Amino acid sequence: MSVKVEIKSERDCVSAVLKGEIDHHSAREVRAEIDSYIVTYQPEKFVIDFKGVTFMDSSGVGLILGRSKLLKECGGELEVRNASASVKRVLKLSGIERIVNII
Amino acid sequence: MEIINEVKFVMPSMSVNESTARAVVSSFVIQADPTVEELSDIRTAVSEAVTNSIVHGYRHYSGKIEITVRILAERKIYIKIKDRGCGIEDVKQAMEPLFTTAPEEERSGLGFSVMQSFMDRLIVRSKPNIGTTVTMYKRLG
Ligand SMILES: Nc1ncnc2c1ncn2[C@@H]1O[C@H](COP(=O)(O)OP(=O)(O)OP(=O)(O)O)[C@@H](O)[C@H]1O
Ligand SMILES: [Mg+2]
Numbered sequence: 001m002s003v004k005v006e007i008k009s010e011r012d013c014v015s016a017v018l019k020g021e022i023d024h025h026s027a028r029e030v031r032a033e034i035d036s037y038i039v040t041y042q043p044e045k046f047v048i049d050f051k052g053v054t055f056m057d058s059s060g061v062g063l064i065l066g067r068s069k070l071l072k073e074c075g076g077e078l079e080v081r082n083a084s085a086s087v088k089r090v091l092k093l094s095g096i097e098r099i100v101n102i103i
Numbered sequence: 104m105e106i107i108n109e110v111k112f113v114m115p116s117m118s119v120n121e122s123t124a125r126a127v128v129s130s131f132v133i134q135a136d137p138t139v140e141e142l143s144d145i146r147t148a149v150s151e152a153v154t155n156s157i158v159h160g161y162r163h164y165s166g167k168i169e170i171t172v173r174i175l176a177e178r179k180i181y182i183k184i185k186d187r188g189c190g191i192e193d194v195k196q197a198m199e200p201l202f203t204t205a206p207e208e209e210r211s212g213l214g215f216s217v218m219q220s221f222m223d224r225l226i227v228r229s230k231p232n233i234g235t236t237v238t239m240y241k242r243l244g
Contacts, residue, residue, distance in 0.1 A: 002122050023122060024157070025118035031209075055147075057151055057214075058151060058213040058217055061213055085140075
């Protein structure tokens with residue numbers, strides 16, 4: 001598989017740590033893992049950690065927006081952390097910073 | 104324009120081949136000595152075009168995707184991605200930022216905007232029921 005997802009729960013913060021390349025093919029798996037966590041635990045705050053992401057295209061924007069929407073429906077909020085310079089350039093083009101917290 | 108080197112390959116429209124296409128293109132283009140950023144731009148643009156062929160072009164039936172990459176004189180990179188899928192009714196509209204025909208699949212209508220801003224030139228030719236060809240150029244610094 002081209003991507004790995006690890007969900008970490010620490011005190012007041014839950015995060016999905018991603019490793020690998022995010023495209024349309026790999027996004028499916030990431031989406032399924034994160035959504036099952038959100039629906040089950042309904043966290044107030046959820047972090048997607050991009051530290052280990054070496055590639056992302058527009059499929060990643062759809063992935064982030066979709067999780068942000070689901071979290072809002074469950075009363076929570078999404079934060080994106082540690083995006084690399086190349087991931088940030090795709091995020092910037094999408095204007096997603098106006099909707100999702102990008103740190 | 105003079106072709107210094109060229110690679111052509113054909114793959115079936117399976118989503119696992121999105122990363123195959125990126126890997127083949129970048130290992131070929133690397134001989135033109137791109138910067139890390141230039142290579143990342145090219146990989147992203149290729150990923151967008153190939154994903155569009157898989158997600159949209161071959162939505163109802165599978166088929167083949169043909170990719171041609173050339174290194175031209177003056178460090179110009181040429182990339183052509185061709186499918187024989189459903190084609191696009193209105194190319195101008197499809198290329199508008201945020202336009203998508205698949206919002207329910209978490210597509211956000213950014214693929215063409217990414218190709219346009221990460222490459223120097225983007226040409227899209229498409230005919231309904233015939234297919235789509237995306238041609239892109241990038242001049243390495
Ligand atoms: N190869 C293709 N064959 C058929 N239709 C296409 C093709 N490429 C693009 N399209 C059409 O053009 C639209 C816009 O494409 P674009 O890549 O900009 O956005 P998207 O694929 O919908 O979303 P995103 O790329 O952000 O996931 C698509 O929704 C689709 O209708
Ligand atoms: Mg697209």
